[in-house]
Amino acid sequence: MESLKCRSGSVKKRWFTMARVKLKRKKFVLPSRYILAIITFFCIAMMLLTFFTDAVSAPLSGIAAYTVVPFERGFDSIGSKFTARMNDFKNLKEVLDKNEALQNRVNELSQLNSQLTRDRYELEELREFYGLSDQLSDYETVGARVIGKDPGNWFSVFVIDKGSRDGLAVNMNVITGSGLVGIITEVGTNWASVRSIIDDSSNVSAMVLNTEDSVVVNGDLKLIANGDIRFEHLLDEDDKVVKGDQIVTSNISDKFLPGINIGYISSIDKDPNNLTKSGTLTPGVDFKHINTVLVIKELKAGKTD
Amino acid sequence: MIRKSIEFVLVFVCFLLQCTLFKFISLGGIAPNLLIILTSAFGFMKGRTEGMFVGFFSGLMVDVLFGNGIIGLYTLIYTYIGFFNGMFNRMFFPDDVRLPILLITFSDLIYCFVVYVLTFLLRSRFDFGYYVLHIIIPEAVYTIFITILFYRLLLKIETSLERHGFE
Numbered sequence: 001m002e003s004l005k006c007r008s009g010s011v012k013k014r015w016f017t018m019a020r021v022k023l024k025r026k027k028f029v030l031p032s033r034y035i036l037a038i039i040t041f042f043c044i045a046m047m048l049l050t051f052f053t054d055a056v057s058a059p060l061s062g063i064a065a066y067t068v069v070p071f072e073r074g075f076d077s078i079g080s081k082f083t084a085r086m087n088d089f090k091n092l093k094e095v096l097d098k099n100e101a102l103q104n105r106v107n108e109l110s111q112l113n114s115q116l117t118r119d120r121y122e123l124e125e126l127r128e129f130y131g132l133s134d135q136l137s138d139y140e141t142v143g144a145r146v147i148g149k150d151p152g153n154w155f156s157v158f159v160i161d162k163g164s165r166d167g168l169a170v171n172m173n174v175i176t177g178s179g180l181v182g183i184i185t186e187v188g189t190n191w192a193s194v195r196s197i198i199d200d201s202s203n204v205s206a207m208v209l210n211t212e213d214s215v216v217v218n219g220d221l222k223l224i225a226n227g228d229i230r231f232e233h234l235l236d237e238d239d240k241v242v243k244g245d246q247i248v249t250s251n252i253s254d255k256f257l258p259g260i261n262i263g264y265i266s267s268i269d270k271d272p273n274n275l276t277k278s279g280t281l282t283p284g285v286d287f288k289h290i291n292t293v294l295v296i297k298e299l300k301a302g303k304t305d
Numbered sequence: 306m307i308r309k310s311i312e313f314v315l316v317f318v319c320f321l322l323q324c325t326l327f328k329f330i331s332l333g334g335i336a337p338n339l340l341i342i343l344t345s346a347f348g349f350m351k352g353r354t355e356g357m358f359v360g361f362f363s364g365l366m367v368d369v370l371f372g373n374g375i376i377g378l379y380t381l382i383y384t385y386i387g388f389f390n391g392m393f394n395r396m397f398f399p400d401d402v403r404l405p406i407l408l409i410t411f412s413d414l415i416y417c418f419v420v421y422v423l424t425f426l427l428r429s430r431f432d433f434g435y436y437v438l439h440i441i442i443p444e445a446v447y448t449i450f451i452t453i454l455f456y457r458l459l460l461k462i463e464t465s466l467e468r469h470g471f472e
Contacts, residue, residue: 064370
């Protein structure tokens, strides 16, 4: 045993001398443990720095603007062309049927539209009469294409192809024709990332349109598969809110402009505390097929009224 | 240097594929994780330092575009995955496909678990069972499937790099 130890010691010694000789010949390489430690400290420092300031993220997003984003645009157009071609063959019959149905709907709607236009004139007149400002006036919007999606399966964040160059800023609301999509969380010169309202970390202060009761709309990963969103903290003592009621963004939200459609209540239940209600709503936007969006170039904080 | 540039280009291409074309092949909203395959593969094929290099840049790209304002979280996770895969470098033989698949699967599971703990559990989303069944397992299975196709290509790139003597 003793001799074995001795022997292993000498082997070790020889190995060390060999290693030293080798080191002299080869250039010095930092052991990976130390590199890992350095990267760990670096990352933790970056996390703290980016959490409290914007000092680092601005140049990095600048780099992304000229490296990743142009390629993403290219890839995305290839992908959409490919799927579009696939769908061409598949959906022709379906589309023809749909076209007929939609034609009927157009007739219905145009009739309704003329009626509503009449009402609108009347409304404008009355508003003028009472001196009310038009709160739901048309916001200035800019169209953008969705060019990339969050690489993981946990969050619903996507990248659009317009950025600060086009006048976009953090906290601007993103919509489609049918309702609220999300909010801008990061902006580069020619890109912006948008957190959609179905994202698990999304909270939107909203209200029920016809009763003006305020609710909070939370994204929930568990409901994404059904295409639903959860809403909570509805104080509805008289049970006036029912299934099918429309939910829109509220006046008291600090980031979302008021009166944007979110969706319609699909289920509603009393909470265990017996005071508030919660449930699910079906969003107006089809989040599985978003290709183009509109960004409202107006911030809630900048609104003066 | 040439090796590093090629690795960087690979990370770049995989990230782009992940963000764009993979949303077209996702099944039920679940897409495979190409960046984990890449990081893990370079870890066990080439060692800890190389794994960390690939992991670092993979994570950094995710952080810059999708980090929600915090840069460093995904960089850290991917770097550690590269490092730990590098520990199995000694057990790696190019002909044996079992170890790579095993390692990549474990890496993906651990990655998912860490992401769950850091971004979901800390926001008091406690239903771990649901997330395992509906996100983590499907992602891991899909990732294994892509690994079987993608790993051969990576191995070919790595052997040709080695043949040309790029260290």
